[in-house]
Amino acid sequence: MSGSARRGLLLPTLATLVAFATLLALGTWQLERLSWKNGLIAQVEARAAQPPQPVLPVSQWPSVTREVDEYQPVRATGTFDHSKETLIYTVLSDPKGPFKGPGFQVLTPLMLPDGSAILVNRGFVPEDRRAPDSRRDGQIQGPVTVTGLLRMPEEASWFVPANDPAHNAWFRRDPGEIAAARGLAKVA
Known part of the structure; x- marks a missing residue:
């Protein structure tokens, strides 16, 4: 060569x-x-x-961390304030139930006896059930005890638009933003 x-x-x-x-x-x-x-x-x-633990008192909320506490089962008793629910836009591309496609995760404040609130993700609703009147059976009244997994606020990313509270357009869980927009104090 x-x-x-x-x-x-x-x-x-x-x-x-x-x-x-x-x-x-x-x-x-x-x-x-x-x-x-x-x-x-x-x-x-x-x-x-792990077994569910009671929701921590408000004074201990600042000590909750993603590394130690996220996905910890928790239990709380309170009353849902349906007038202040927030709909987080999402798309179910791989559904685990009867619904698929675009819709919303319904976050409803559970008002605790001490005046604080926790945002409870009550599940997915398709776009055509956005209005609370279309899902009256889910508008539970009176005291309830809920058990779920503690989740931290979702972090902003390049792939998810910013929340737009002025236009009631929500794309990620941010308890601080939701609390400010809904007039809630002491929210987790």
Whole structure:
């Protein structure tokens, strides 16, 4: 093989080596991410399997952290304030029930005896059931005890639009924003 022929193969060989190294690095990253994700799933499943604890008093809410408390089962007794519910837009592409497509997660404040409130995710409703009148059976009145998993506020991302309280357009859970828009004090 002549020198010019070898030089002609240099660029394709280098490109192949760079592509191979890149693919090898991406494959390694995927395996590390899979291991991290499996560990995270195991941690969430272990937490969610614990017995429910009473919701902490308001004075202890600042000590709640994502790392220690998220997905901890909690229990609370109070009264739903349906007049201050918030609908978080979502799309169910892989439904686990009878509904699919665009709709809303219904967050309703559960008013606690001390005057504080926790936002309870009461589930998904399709777009055509947005109006509370279309789901009167779900408008529970009087004291109730609810058990669920403690969730932290959703973090902003490039893929989710910002909430627009002025136009009642919600795309992620943010108790602080929701509380301000709904006139609620002491909300978790």
